[in-house]
Structure formats: structure tokens, C-alpha cells
Amino acid sequence: MKKLELININKTYELNIPVLKNISFFVDSGDFLVLLGPSGSGKSTILSIIAGFEPQNSGDVFIDGNNCNKKPCQDRDVAMVFQNYALYPCMNVYNNIAFPLINRHEKKEIVNQKVRTIAKTLHIEDILKKKVDKISGGQKQRVAIVRALAMNPDVMLFDEPTSALDPEMVGEVLALMKELAAEGMTMVVVTHEMGFAREVASRVLFINDGTIQEDETPEELFDHPKNARLQEFLSKIL
Ligand code: ADP
Numbered sequence: 001m002k003k004l005e006l007i008n009i010n011k012t013y014e015l016n017i018p019v020l021k022n023i024s025f026f027v028d029s030g031d032f033l034v035l036l037g038p039s040g041s042g043k044s045t046i047l048s049i050i051a052g053f054e055p056q057n058s059g060d061v062f063i064d065g066n067n068c069n070k071k072p073c074q075d076r077d078v079a080m081v082f083q084n085y086a087l088y089p090c091m092n093v094y095n096n097i098a099f100p101l102i103n104r105h106e107k108k109e110i111v112n113q114k115v116r117t118i119a120k121t122l123h124i125e126d127i128l129k130k131k132v133d134k135i136s137g138g139q140k141q142r143v144a145i146v147r148a149l150a151m152n153p154d155v156m157l158f159d160e161p162t163s164a165l166d167p168e169m170v171g172e173v174l175a176l177m178k179e180l181a182a183e184g185m186t187m188v189v190v191t192h193e194m195g196f197a198r199e200v201a202s203r204v205l206f207i208n209d210g211t212i213q214e215d216e217t218p219e220e221l222f223d224h225p226k227n228a229r230l231q232e233f234l235s236k237i238l
């Protein structure tokens with residue numbers, strides 16, 4: 001079943017240079033889609049348009065078969081995890097996770113139950129009282145993922161979630177994402193962790209210059225890249 005579909009998305013920021021040109025793709029329920037491509041190719045813009053943070057100039061976004069063009073971000077059942085965590089530094093871990101739920105007017109007892117259950121499942125219950133500026137980068141990203149998950153999203157978007165982490169922290173965040181994928185969460189992920197993408201992705205899209213230049217299984221894309229720009233890109237990062 002199609003969980004997410006983009007049809008002919010075009011995007012130009014104020015400089016009048018087209019950033020996305022007729023982007024169309026779909027993600028089935030439970031898929032793990034990786035977006036790969038050089039810096040500035042439009043990957044983050046694609047995620048922002050899906051989440052509703054940025055409007056497209058034309059084209060349609062469907063989530064669960066419903067056209068979301070006019071839906072504000074808070075009504076989309078989509079959660080996004082950023083490279084820089086985007087946590088509230090003055091709050092403790094518990095309040096960071098609870099804040100969006102309270103903002104959604106959920107009852108305090110329900111919020112409490114949700115935060116504690118999910119924190120336990122994802123092994124962060126012992127740091128709930130800590131201020132976020134007192135925990136490691138890996139823990140911060142775990143908290144950001146737990147906060148996103150607590151919203152019970154239909155689709156999770158990850159924008160280079162391990163790029164700001166020290167190398168020894170990367171593994172624990174990738175392990176958590178793998179866990180979510182195994183549980184059937186639909187995910188769209190921008191990552192340069194190629195080994196991880198090869199192991200976990202259902203499909204990989206190569207984005208270049210605002211267009212999709214390849215849409216393949218990871219085996220096909222990494223082992224038999226057809227597109228010359230993709231070959232050049234892989235030769236630099238692998
Ligand atoms: P990627 O995530 O692949 O590095 P982005 O989607 O961030 O690419 O950016 C694609 C292009 O759009 C770049 O040229 C970037 O400078 C431009 N861009 C991104 N965000 C904005 C913005 N808020 N305002 C103007 N230009 C932007």
C-alpha cells in the first residue's frame with residue numbers, strides 16, 4: 001500500500017533557481033527509502049516539503065492516500081529527525097519528549113504514560129531527568145528519535161541523523177533506526193552511511209540537481225550504477 005506519494009513536485013526558493021524539478025516517487029507502507037546525492041541536490045528540501053515545513057510551488061503530496069497540500073505540518077502525522085537534534089537545551093529529557101504531546105493538548109497522565117513506556121522500550125528511562133546539555137550526542141539523537149516516535153507518526157523522516165555524531169555514537173543511532181524499520185515504520189532517510197543503506201534500505205533514490213536520476217534496490221544502485229553522475233558520486237564516497 002502506498003503510504004507516501006509525491007507527484008510532480010517543483011520548488012523554487014526566492015532566488016528563482018529551480019531546486020526541485022518534477023520530483024515524483026512513492027513509498028510503500030513499511031518501506032525504508034534512502035535519499036542519496038551531493039550537497040545542495042535538494043534532499044532536505046524534499047523532506048521539508050513532505051513534512052509541510054516548506055510549501056512546494058506545484059505538485060502534490062499524498063500521505064495515506066490523502067492530499068496534504070493544504071495540511072499544516074502539525075496535522076500531517078509525519079515526524080522529522082534532524083542532524084542537529086533540535087532539542088530544547090534548557091529542558092530535561094522527559095520534558096523534551098512530552099512537550100509536543102502537551103502542545104497537542106494531550107492529557108498530562110496520558111503524556112506521562114506514553115513518555116515512560118516509550119523511554120523504557122527504547123532504553124532511555126535512566127536519563128529522563130537529565131538536562132539535554134548534559135547527555136552525549138548519541139543520547140541526544142536517541143531522545144530526538146524517541147520524541148518523534150512518541151507522536152505516533154505514520155511516516156518518519158531523517159535528515160542526516162548521524163552526521164553530527166562522534167564515530168563511536170553512530171552505531172547506536174543506526175541500531176535504533178534498524179529496530180524501527182524491523183517494526184514496520186515507514187521511513188525516508190537522508191544518510192551517507194552506505195553500509196547501513198545497503199543493509200536496511202528497500203530502495204535508494206539518487207537525487208542530483210533537483211531530479212531523481214536513479215531509483216533502485218541498494219544492490220542494484222551500489223553494484224551496478226548506470227548514471228554517470230552516480231558513478232562519480234559513489235567513487236568519491238565509497
Ligand atoms: P541537500 O539537502 O541535498 O544538501 P537542500 O535541499 O538543502 O539540499 O538545498 C537545495 C538547494 O536549495 C541549495 O542550492 C540550497 O542552497 C537551496 N536552499 C535550501 N534551503 C533554502 C532556503 N530556505 N532558502 C533559499 N535557498 C535554499
Ligand code: MG
Binds near residue numbers: 043
Ligand atoms: Mg540537506
